[in-house]
Amino acid sequence: xxxxxxxxxxxxxxxxxxxxxxxxxxxxxxxxxxxxxxxxxxxxxxxxxxxxxxxxxxxxxxxxxxxxxxxxxxxxxxxxxxxxxxx
Amino acid sequence: xxxxxxxxxxxxxxxxxxxxxxxxxxxxxxxxxxxxxxxxxxxxxxxxxxxxxxxxxxxxxxxxxxxxxxxxxxxxxxxxxxxxxxxxxxxxxxxxxxxxxxxxxxxxxxxxxxxxxxxxxxxxxxxxxxxxxxxxxxxxxxxxxxxxxxxxxxxxxxxxxxxxxxxxxxxxxxxxxxxxxxxxxxxxxxxxxxxxxxxxxxxxxxxxxxxxxxxxxxxxxxxxxxxxxxxxxxxxxxxxxxxxxxxxxxx
Amino acid sequence: xxxxxxxxxxxxxxxxxxxxxxxxxxxxxxxxxxxxxxxxxxxxxxxxxxxxxxxxxxxxxxxxxxxxxxxxxxxxxxxxxxxxxxxxxxxxxxxxxxxxxxxxxxxxxxxxxxxxxxxxxxxxxxxxxxxxxxxxxxxxxxxxxxxxxxxxxxxxxxxxxxxxxxxxxxxxxxxxxxxxxxxxxxxxxxxxxxxxxxx
Numbered sequence: 001x002x003x004x005x006x007x008x009x010x011x012x013x014x015x016x017x018x019x020x021x022x023x024x025x026x027x028x029x030x031x032x033x034x035x036x037x038x039x040x041x042x043x044x045x046x047x048x049x050x051x052x053x054x055x056x057x058x059x060x061x062x063x064x065x066x067x068x069x070x071x072x073x074x075x076x077x078x079x080x081x082x083x084x085x086x087x
Numbered sequence: 088x089x090x091x092x093x094x095x096x097x098x099x100x101x102x103x104x105x106x107x108x109x110x111x112x113x114x115x116x117x118x119x120x121x122x123x124x125x126x127x128x129x130x131x132x133x134x135x136x137x138x139x140x141x142x143x144x145x146x147x148x149x150x151x152x153x154x155x156x157x158x159x160x161x162x163x164x165x166x167x168x169x170x171x172x173x174x175x176x177x178x179x180x181x182x183x184x185x186x187x188x189x190x191x192x193x194x195x196x197x198x199x200x201x202x203x204x205x206x207x208x209x210x211x212x213x214x215x216x217x218x219x220x221x222x223x224x225x226x227x228x229x230x231x232x233x234x235x236x237x238x239x240x241x242x243x244x245x246x247x248x249x250x251x252x253x254x255x256x257x258x259x260x261x262x263x264x265x266x267x268x269x270x271x272x273x274x275x276x277x278x279x280x281x282x283x284x285x286x287x288x289x290x291x292x293x294x295x296x297x298x299x300x301x302x303x304x305x306x307x308x309x310x311x312x313x314x315x316x317x318x319x320x321x322x323x324x325x326x327x328x329x330x331x332x333x334x335x336x337x338x
Numbered sequence: 339x340x341x342x343x344x345x346x347x348x349x350x351x352x353x354x355x356x357x358x359x360x361x362x363x364x365x366x367x368x369x370x371x372x373x374x375x376x377x378x379x380x381x382x383x384x385x386x387x388x389x390x391x392x393x394x395x396x397x398x399x400x401x402x403x404x405x406x407x408x409x410x411x412x413x414x415x416x417x418x419x420x421x422x423x424x425x426x427x428x429x430x431x432x433x434x435x436x437x438x439x440x441x442x443x444x445x446x447x448x449x450x451x452x453x454x455x456x457x458x459x460x461x462x463x464x465x466x467x468x469x470x471x472x473x474x475x476x477x478x479x480x481x482x483x484x485x486x487x488x489x490x491x492x493x494x495x496x497x498x499x500x501x502x503x504x505x506x507x508x509x510x511x512x513x514x515x516x517x518x519x520x521x522x523x524x525x526x527x528x529x530x531x532x533x534x535x536x537x
Contacts, residue, residue, distance in 0.1 A: 023195040063520050070534065184344050
């Protein structure tokens with residue numbers, strides 16, 4: 001059984017790093033070019049960190065590790081993040 | 088687009104249990120008073136952190152059940168037999184106790200009451216909680232957005248919010264609720280127990296041409312099945328937002 | 339400082355002097371994974387060992403299972419703090435696999451079906467410290483725990499024991515793997531509590 005969740009599960013951890021909500025930001029998968037909201041990513045949360053994968057091709061788009069005093073974020077799987085800002 | 092309710096990274100706050108009310112034999116709603124609460128959007132959740140006297144802590148996410156309302160935040164917790172956090176929240180926590188929480192969290196799985204388009208909500212088990220926040224927000228804001236809710240539960244003993252949903256359905260136009268019972272149906276129920284099918288979703292939901300905003304929430308299996316059925320019926324994947332609670336549907 | 343939750347004690351967590359610092363005992367076997375469980379047919383399974391000169395040694399399932407195997411009982415320590423003691427495995431020692439391999443490489447870069455990687459000094463795979471395990475608790479190793487075959491290096495944190503083992507590349511240079519590039523300690527000795535960079 002695929003124990004994966006969706007991108008919502010990233011929201012809490014990312015809220016420690018960003019002042020804006022990242023799950024509604026859109027990104028493009030570096031591997032296959034599919035674009036979508038981070039909330040739509042398939043997230044594997046039963047791991048030493050959070051691993052978000054592209055819902056289309058399964059490649060890693062985002063990774064996050066949290067230790068008691070530090071966090072590490074890898075966004076190399078996304079070409080860039082597009083964030084809507086209040087106008 | 089979700090407005091950032093507060094600038095600055097989220098920090099932990101302490102709320103106080105103002106009231107508790109049983110929803111079913113295994114679920115109850117906790118009403119928290121959170122003095123610094125910045126407000127929230129329907130569909131968002133909080134992280135709850137429990138700390139034992141020896142410093143051990145456990146953290147879980149819970150969807151906010153209530154519509155935005157000042158410093159009041161309501162969570163509905165389903166007790167899982169082998170859970171670590173849910174038995175404490177559903178049975179031990181008492182009025183007056185502190186609860187550490189962080190939120191509101193999430194900006195993707197949210198319904199904006201300024202949206203007037205049709206909405207299809209599909210909830211499995213405790214997945215109905217964030218959808219109930221949407222239903223309550225619609226009622227509180229006087230929104231006329233047409234809502235159709237498909238709510239799948241094991242039985243009417245385990246279904247949440249049944250009488251409130253019936254009341255809201257009859258209180259005014261625009262909210263239609265279809266219950267699905269997967270194990271035991273209530274007396275006189277016209278349909279056999281079973282899971283939601285594409286026929287039921289078509290009858291109880293919106294045709295794809297209406298381009299509804301779709302929110303599906305619950306255990307992972309439920310979410311994947313329903314999302315697949317809706318895409319198969321012609322709904323655009325980009326209009327379907329999902330919140331998987333994991334294989335067991337919660338903690 | 340976190341507010342104490344009145345009446346909350348958490349799951350019973352047993353500590354003992356047999357455990358590395360910060361660990362607690364579990365009786366189940368948690369499944370952690372960075373992606374979907376690969377389903378590898380033993381008919382198509384292949385393990386490759388490549389030296390620093392590019393010389394490749396390959397085993398299909400039949401050849402691998404023809405190698406002498408050991409039954410071992412080891413303790414597992416996961417960086418997420420759970421430990422499981424006295425676990426029974428059946429596997430081929432890396433000493434057996436490397437017996438006829440000429441190498442002077444210092445490092446091993448481990449690859450899994452599905453793309454996971456990890457790295458460790460070659461010395462930590464030798465002298466009875468590591469196995470390629472295909473049996474757990476008297477049964478075939480289940481896919482969720484890394485079957486058909488996984489690396490097992492019990493003296494390091496369990497993320498080094500790559501599931502769904504596909505390859506080991508011997509190299510003169512160290513290449514941090516999946517978790518080692520994202521904050522996890524490059525070596526990972528549980529007894530020195532080397533969980534994160536700089537520990």
